[in-house]
Amino acid sequence: MLKQINGLHHVTSLASSAQENNSFFTKTLGLRRVKKTVNFDAPDVYHLYYGDAAGAPGTVMTYFPFPHAARGRAGTGEVGTTAFSVPRGALPYWQDRLDTFNVAGLTRSERLGEARLAFKGPDGDGFALVETEDSRPPWAAEVPEDVAIRGFHSADMRLSPRDAQASAELLRFMGYSREDTTDNVTRFRIEGGNDAQVIDITEVDAAPAAQGAGSVHHIAFSVDDRAAQQEVRRALLDTGYHVTPVIDRDYFWAIYFRTPGGVLFEVATNEPGFDRDEDLAHLGEALKLPRQHEHLRDKLEQLLEPITD
Ligand code: ZN
Numbered sequence: 001m002l003k004q005i006n007g008l009h010h011v012t013s014l015a016s017s018a019q020e021n022n023s024f025f026t027k028t029l030g031l032r033r034v035k036k037t038v039n040f041d042a043p044d045v046y047h048l049y050y051g052d053a054a055g056a057p058g059t060v061m062t063y064f065p066f067p068h069a070a071r072g073r074a075g076t077g078e079v080g081t082t083a084f085s086v087p088r089g090a091l092p093y094w095q096d097r098l099d100t101f102n103v104a105g106l107t108r109s110e111r112l113g114e115a116r117l118a119f120k121g122p123d124g125d126g127f128a129l130v131e132t133e134d135s136r137p138p139w140a141a142e143v144p145e146d147v148a149i150r151g152f153h154s155a156d157m158r159l160s161p162r163d164a165q166a167s168a169e170l171l172r173f174m175g176y177s178r179e180d181t182t183d184n185v186t187r188f189r190i191e192g193g194n195d196a197q198v199i200d201i202t203e204v205d206a207a208p209a210a211q212g213a214g215s216v217h218h219i220a221f222s223v224d225d226r227a228a229q230q231e232v233r234r235a236l237l238d239t240g241y242h243v244t245p246v247i248d249r250d251y252f253w254a255i256y257f258r259t260p261g262g263v264l265f266e267v268a269t270n271e272p273g274f275d276r277d278e279d280l281a282h283l284g285e286a287l288k289l290p291r292q293h294e295h296l297r298d299k300l301e302q303l304l305e306p307i308t309d
Helices: 018-028 091-100 161-174 226-238 291-303
Strands: 007-015 032-039 042-051 060-065 078-086 107-111 114-120 126-131 151-159 177-182 185-189 198-203 216-223 252-258 264-272
Touching: 007 018, 007 078, 007 151, 007 264, 018 032, 018 042, 018 060, 042 291, 078 216, 091 114, 091 126, 126 151, 151 161, 161 177, 161 185, 161 198, 216 226, 226 252, 226 264
Parallel strands: 007 060, 078 126, 151 198, 216 264
Antiparallel strands: 007 216, 032 042, 042 060, 078 151, 107 114, 114 126, 177 185, 185 198, 252 264
């Protein structure tokens, strides 16, 4: 069993409009945009990052907005819900706030002793806010500090029963322990993790998901540094997983592999972080390009939809 993984690092999803996506995360949910860059593998598309003040690992929701992309179809083999943590007693505030912003799909429930408020993102993205103890300091520009989002609570993988078994084994290998089960949901947690240390597996008999706007593209797990990442990579390769080489994403180093259920997992380093190329006070304001795409700047600034804050 691996000991290097701290919990979630970031979650990356697909969107259909950069402006709508930016407004939803910075205004409606009150996160900070911590980076405005492009998809390093397809630089004519933005890569937008939202999180806490510094974009700490375990708080960062990221998007590839493809203009006018068709919506995805929910199903198995994907992360169906990304959950953020909020302080105990915060959900009535959020229910009012999200209602005022005309957010769809507001549904209160309880799971494993925690109150949840489910809601949909602009492209039908599955989200929830979960009331829990969480000492992380929030970014509190739009939302009062006592109720603001602290970071990720968990990601919920929707899997067929067979894939659920195999994915549970993978999570245990990665350092997660089964904590509890309720109905068709099994909860896994990394003890001593980074506060974003929960993964839920929801077993459903359904058709496979089709990826599109509103779908999660991949979830990334945090390791401290490149040495820890190499240890994880070696262990996954030895277990038979097809793992990519280490890729430099400027703000972290990344490796990717697919779970038995088809969900794309990444393992990302906490180093060097989002302040490596801009001042913390102005994080996320300017369009930052990786060195290999800097020569495209004029073209990309023409091509990319402007985002007004
Ligand atoms: Zn990623």
